Amino acid sequence: QSRQVVHWKVRSWDAAGQASPWSEWATFEMGLLDRTEWVGQWIGSPLVGGPRTTCPCPLLRKTFMLQTPLKSARLYVTALGLYEFYLNGQRVGRDVFRPGWTDYHKRVQYDVYDVTGLLRAGQNCAGAILGDGWYCGHIAADDRQRYGDRPKLLAQLVVNDEVVLATDVSWKTAAGPILESDLIMGESYDERRELPGWNTARYDDAAWWPVVKFPDTGAALVARLGPPVRVTQELKPVGKPVAAKGLSWGWHGWIFDLGQNMVGRVRLKVRAKPGVTFRLRHAEVLDKDGSLYTANLRSARATDYFTTGKDGLAVYEPQFTFHGFRYVEVACREKWEPLSDAMTGLVLHSDMEPTGEFECSDKLINQLQHNIQWGQRGNYLEVPTDCPQRDERLGWTGDAQVFIRTGTFNFNVAGFFTKWQTDLADAQLPNGDVPFVAPNVLGHGISPVWSDALLICPWTIYRCYADRQLLAQHYESLWRFVECLRKQSPDFIRAHPDRDTWGGFGDWLAQDGGNNWTGRTPKVLIATAFFAYSVQLLTEIAGVLGKQDDVVRYKRLWRQIRRAFQKRYVTAKGLVASGTQTAYVLALRFDLLPERARSVAIRELVRDIEKRGHRLSTGFVGTAYLPYVLSDNGRLDVAYRLLFQTNWPSWLYAVTQGATTIWERWDGWTHDKGFQDVAMNSFNHYAYGAIGEWLYSRVAGIEIGAPGYKEIRIAPQPGGGLTRVRARLRTLHGNVESAWVIKGGKFRLAVTVPPNTRATVQLPGEKNPRRVSAGRYEWTVRYDG
Numbered sequence: 001q002s003r004q005v006v007h008w009k010v011r012s013w014d015a016a017g018q019a020s021p022w023s024e025w026a027t028f029e030m031g032l033l034d035r036t037e038w039v040g041q042w043i044g045s046p047l048v049g050g051p052r053t054t055c056p057c058p059l060l061r062k063t064f065m066l067q068t069p070l071k072s073a074r075l076y077v078t079a080l081g082l083y084e085f086y087l088n089g090q091r092v093g094r095d096v097f098r099p100g101w102t103d104y105h106k107r108v109q110y111d112v113y114d115v116t117g118l119l120r121a122g123q124n125c126a127g128a129i130l131g132d133g134w135y136c137g138h139i140a141a142d143d144r145q146r147y148g149d150r151p152k153l154l155a156q157l158v159v160n161d162e163v164v165l166a167t168d169v170s171w172k173t174a175a176g177p178i179l180e181s182d183l184i185m186g187e188s189y190d191e192r193r194e195l196p197g198w199n200t201a202r203y204d205d206a207a208w209w210p211v212v213k214f215p216d217t218g219a220a221l222v223a224r225l226g227p228p229v230r231v232t233q234e235l236k237p238v239g240k241p242v243a244a245k246g247l248s249w250g251w252h253g254w255i256f257d258l259g260q261n262m263v264g265r266v267r268l269k270v271r272a273k274p275g276v277t278f279r280l281r282h283a284e285v286l287d288k289d290g291s292l293y294t295a296n297l298r299s300a301r302a303t304d305y306f307t308t309g310k311d312g313l314a315v316y317e318p319q320f321t322f323h324g325f326r327y328v329e330v331a332c333r334e335k336w337e338p339l340s341d342a343m344t345g346l347v348l349h350s351d352m353e354p355t356g357e358f359e360c361s362d363k364l365i366n367q368l369q370h371n372i373q374w375g376q377r378g379n380y381l382e383v384p385t386d387c388p389q390r391d392e393r394l395g396w397t398g399d400a401q402v403f404i405r406t407g408t409f410n411f412n413v414a415g416f417f418t419k420w421q422t423d424l425a426d427a428q429l430p431n432g433d434v435p436f437v438a439p440n441v442l443g444h445g446i447s448p449v450w451s452d453a454l455l456i457c458p459w460t461i462y463r464c465y466a467d468r469q470l471l472a473q474h475y476e477s478l479w480r481f482v483e484c485l486r487k488q489s490p491d492f493i494r495a496h497p498d499r500d501t502w503g504g505f506g507d508w509l510a511q512d513g514g515n516n517w518t519g520r521t522p523k524v525l526i527a528t529a530f531f532a533y534s535v536q537l538l539t540e541i542a543g544v545l546g547k548q549d550d551v552v553r554y555k556r557l558w559r560q561i562r563r564a565f566q567k568r569y570v571t572a573k574g575l576v577a578s579g580t581q582t583a584y585v586l587a588l589r590f591d592l593l594p595e596r597a598r599s600v601a602i603r604e605l606v607r608d609i610e611k612r613g614h615r616l617s618t619g620f621v622g623t624a625y626l627p628y629v630l631s632d633n634g635r636l637d638v639a640y641r642l643l644f645q646t647n648w649p650s651w652l653y654a655v656t657q658g659a660t661t662i663w664e665r666w667d668g669w670t671h672d673k674g675f676q677d678v679a680m681n682s683f684n685h686y687a688y689g690a691i692g693e694w695l696y697s698r699v700a701g702i703e704i705g706a707p708g709y710k711e712i713r714i715a716p717q718p719g720g721g722l723t724r725v726r727a728r729l730r731t732l733h734g735n736v737e738s739a740w741v742i743k744g745g746k747f748r749l750a751v752t753v754p755p756n757t758r759a760t761v762q763l764p765g766e767k768n769p770r771r772v773s774a775g776r777y778e779w780t781v782r783y784d785g
Helices: 363-379 397-410 414-427 453-465 468-488 523-544 548-569 581-589 595-611 626-631 636-643 651-656 686-700
Strands: 005-008 026-029 042-044 058-066 073-080 082-087 107-114 122-131 152-159 162-166 172-175 178-182 186-190 212-214 220-223 229-235 252-272 277-283 303-307 312-316 323-332 343-350 356-360 702-704 711-714 724-731 734-743 746-761 770-782
Touching (some): 073 122, 122 152, 229 252, 252 277, 252 303, 303 312, 356 363, 363 686, 468 523, 468 548, 523 548, 523 581, 626 636, 626 686, 686 724
Parallel strands (some): 107 220, 711 746
Antiparallel strands (some): 042 152, 042 212, 058 122, 058 172, 073 107, 229 343, 252 312, 252 323, 252 343, 277 303, 356 724, 734 746
């Protein structure tokens, strides 16, 4: 029932039947399950911006009396846009960018806070600040007001089971010191316009305006599904700031290096007289002359302004914006010297629990793992974005699905992707197809591989977290998508019904020639391979849910697609059309070749790699699967050769150039050509970080045996000159660990298996695996490499 509080406690038994003491009580609380229980009204400011212009962030307030003793108080609150809520001058919660990003036309998330400790008997005051956010600010390179013209607030306060306050026309509003706020462009703050005490009961609001009431949008109000965005850590600059170069006449500034390409904002401390405006510009890298390189931001201004309001020390931290950056240039029209603690970087992302660690004997590989994790931090912000710095920052489905398995190793992403699966379902088109971003703000664009995230992501979450309910809840959506593909592919070749080619993105940013963006692998080949893969996944999902008729039907469909693929793309000698690395990788990984052709495909794949000087040529589509295809088909040596390649295209090239995140392009910057095309050159773009999955599952050898790691496979595959590897993964059942060392011709493996699970351990050189239950184990075997 709505607002019901549920309590529980647990105990456990050991193998001898001995019971543990009971745990402490734990609780959860239900939200509002019926829309009629919301008595508040949508309210906002009479000020409104335009498609290209903004207006100050509104402050809203209302005083109210409480007479009875306070037993419990709950605040139910949401916004169209972004909000920060206050009670008696104290901010409620520490979440950022609430209520998050959804398709506001279909659903809006709300938050619930226990605010008992913030209230008192007598006069109280509720206040809120609203920001434009995704609702009416810039999204990508488009104009503003994608969903609505201004931010709006909806809230109600329940004290001792009675609604004592709700948003309505009795609230008042004023323009505050935030002159503009935009997630893409930045924020402007004028300290002189602050209204001290505006969110307390003693403040005089006689000059404030009445709020405007807005009609209900009709969108569903739903409880928060995923983890909130929060400040998860703080970074201090490395070294001393350096004088900024290339500033306009009369400007004086300094560049701070935070040492890490991060996503978030900064806290600035300055000492200045009133009325001095500081400009904060953000960039991922520096140009060759030491100035900020911002050309790759495209139309994103990524600039904040802060104007001081009093003599002495001033502290500024933006509220409703974020940037992707490592370097910050702070400048003003006064000569000034930075304080020793002038700059702090505040890292923002969806607050996911870290679950994985990977470390080995090679420093470059360790830095690669570091870069992968930071790329995930920066791009798992409300939705899995493609990049966090330029005028894009959208929930690109292709990037999400190629990286998701790596993401499950580094962090607990179950809640994050449970929320985003709903975004995918909301974005699904009437015919069942799926656009390439969710929430869908780019129209009806679709693309194979990208659209297939609809099945790949929930299946991965089920495998890693055993969440059968996620599959059941979205099965109709998954089924509609596959049926759409079937209708579009009457001959089982996935191509547009009106032509034999597919717009799509192909093997995005491949290095095998052909189109500069999409590579040489035929787009219809890629589309058909993923058609088969999605059908295979739906077959598996139907089996999990007990839908046996669908299992039979889609097994038959998969076989038909496989035959059609072979007929069109595989020669009698076992060669695959186009001969690209990605063509062979997909055919092998998705089991689309006749058995006799597999050895030929591996041979041709390796031949192409060697012909290129032991380098890959794959793009977004093929790269994630390439090392698996090699290591699982007898060419572990080639997989390691690619892993340790330091010339581009390679995973380690960017590492050798000082990268601290994953680049969008293999050649984002090179010594001979400088920066790549400014139209598409992010230095924090996590898709190629999908190699992290292979590091955990093949190098360290931790793999799923049964959903949720109820059964575990541990089969490390040493190579590449590594002498030491250690990996840890926190699963639902506890920690799984695999650590191996090679020394003196011997291979020593130490394994931890968590309670209530079993593991199959395969040691190098041994034919028969070992079956073990929970515990810690160590084995040593001879190893000659």
